[in-house]
Amino acid sequence: xxxxxxxxxxxxxxxxxxxxxxxxxxxxxxxxxxxxxxxxxxxxxxxxxxxxxxxxxxxxxxxxxxxxxxxxxxxxxxxxxxxxxxxxxxxxxxxxxxxxxxxxxxxxxxxxxxxxxxxxxxxxxxxxxxxxxxxxxxxxxxxxxxxxxxxxxxxxxxxxxxxxxxxxxxxxxxxxxxxxxxxxxxxxxxxxxxxxxxxxxxxxxxxxxxxxxxxxxxxxxxxxxxxxxxxxxxxxxx
Amino acid sequence: xxxxxxxxxxxxxxxxxxxxxxxxxxxxxxxxxxxxxxxxxxxxxxxxxxxxxxxxxxxxxxxxxxxxxxxxxxxxxxxxxxxxxxxxxxxxxxxxxxxxxxxxx
Numbered sequence: 001x002x003x004x005x006x007x008x009x010x011x012x013x014x015x016x017x018x019x020x021x022x023x024x025x026x027x028x029x030x031x032x033x034x035x036x037x038x039x040x041x042x043x044x045x046x047x048x049x050x051x052x053x054x055x056x057x058x059x060x061x062x063x064x065x066x067x068x069x070x071x072x073x074x075x076x077x078x079x080x081x082x083x084x085x086x087x088x089x090x091x092x093x094x095x096x097x098x099x100x101x102x103x104x105x106x107x108x109x110x111x112x113x114x115x116x117x118x119x120x121x122x123x124x125x126x127x128x129x130x131x132x133x134x135x136x137x138x139x140x141x142x143x144x145x146x147x148x149x150x151x152x153x154x155x156x157x158x159x160x161x162x163x164x165x166x167x168x169x170x171x172x173x174x175x176x177x178x179x180x181x182x183x184x185x186x187x188x189x190x191x192x193x194x195x196x197x198x199x200x201x202x203x204x205x206x207x208x209x210x211x212x213x214x215x216x217x218x219x220x221x222x223x224x225x226x227x228x229x230x231x232x233x234x235x236x237x238x
Numbered sequence: 239x240x241x242x243x244x245x246x247x248x249x250x251x252x253x254x255x256x257x258x259x260x261x262x263x264x265x266x267x268x269x270x271x272x273x274x275x276x277x278x279x280x281x282x283x284x285x286x287x288x289x290x291x292x293x294x295x296x297x298x299x300x301x302x303x304x305x306x307x308x309x310x311x312x313x314x315x316x317x318x319x320x321x322x323x324x325x326x327x328x329x330x331x332x333x334x335x336x337x338x339x340x341x342x343x
Binding site for chain 2: 026029030033043047050051054055056057059060061063064066068069071072074077078080081082083084085086087088089090091092093095096099100104107108109110111112113114167168169170172173175176177178179180181182183184185186190191194195196197198199200201202203206213214217218220221222225226229
C-alpha cells in the first residue's frame with residue numbers, strides 16, 4: 001500500500017513541512033522551556049514524557065503546571081486548560097470548510113494537530129491560492145514539522161532539567177513564555193483591557209480557595225473585553 | 239498532587255486538547271452564536287493573564303518580598319514589544335531575575 005495517493009500529494013506534504021521550517025527553532029525552544037518547566041514544577045520523568053506526547057499543547061500545559069504543583073482539584077486543572085485552548089475552537093471553525101469531506105477519524109486527527117503557527121501559515125496560503133490541490137497533505141506537512149520539533153525540544157528539556165539547579169528559577173521561564181504568547185494578543189484594545197482586568201482581579205482574589213481567583217479573573221476579563229469591544233465598534237462606526 | 243490525581247489530570251488535559259481543537263470539526267453542524275464567538279476570542283488571553291499575573295506577584299502563597307518575578311516580567315514584556323523575539327524575551331526576563339537575585343541575596 002502506498003502512503004501517498006500521488007507524487008503531487010507527497011510534494012505538497014513536503015512543501016507544508018518546508019513552509020513551517022523557519023519557525024522550527026522557535027517551536028523547539030518553546031518545547032524546551034515547557035519540558036524544563038514540567039520537571040521543575042515537580043512532575044516525574046514519566047508523567048512529563050506522557051504529558052508532552054499526549055497533551056501536546058504548550059500554553060495549556062504551562063498554565064496547568066502551577067495548579068498541579070499547588071495540588072488544585074483536577075477539575076480546575078482541566079477547566080483552565082480548556083479555557084486557554086479556546087482559541088483553537090476559533091481556528092477549527094475557520095478550518096471547517098476545508099475539512100468537511102474527511103471521515104471522522106481524519107477530522108479528529110487533523111484537529112488534534114492544529115497549532116498556532118501551522119494554522120496561520122496554512123490560512124495564509126489558503127487565502128492566496130484558494131482551494132489548491134492536496135491542501136490536506138500540505139496542512140499535514142506543516143503539522144508534522146511542528147509536532148516533530150515540539151516533541152524533540154520538549155524531550156530535550158525534560159532530560160536537561162536534571163542538570164539545572166532549582167534556585168535558577170527556570171520555572172519562571174514558563175511563565176515568561178506565556179507572557180510572550182499574551183503580549184501580541186494585546187495588540188487589540190479589547191484584549192488589552194480584558195487582560196489587565198483579568199490579571200488585576202486574579203491577583204486581588206488570590207486568597208480564594210481552589211484557585212477560584214483564576215476563574216473570577218478570567219470571567220471578569222472576558223466581560224471587560226466584550227464591553228470595551230462593543231464600545232470600540234460603536235465608536236469606529238459613528 | 240497525589241499520583242492518581244496527576245494521571246487523571248494528564249488524561250483530562252489530553253481531552254481538553256482534543257475537545258478544543260477537533261470538537262468543531264467533529265460536530266460539523268454545531269455553531270456558536272456571534273456573542274459566544276466574541277467571548278471565545280477574548281477568553282484565552284484573559285485566562286493567560288489571570289495565570290501570569292498572580293504567578294509574577296506571589297511566591298509560595300505570599301507576595302514576593304523583592305518582586306523579582308514582577309521585574310523579570312516587566313523586562314520580558316519590554317523586550318518582547320521591542321524585538322518580537324521569544325528567545326530574547328525569555329533571556330531578558332531570566333537575566334533580570336538572576337541579576338536581582340544575586341544582587342539582593
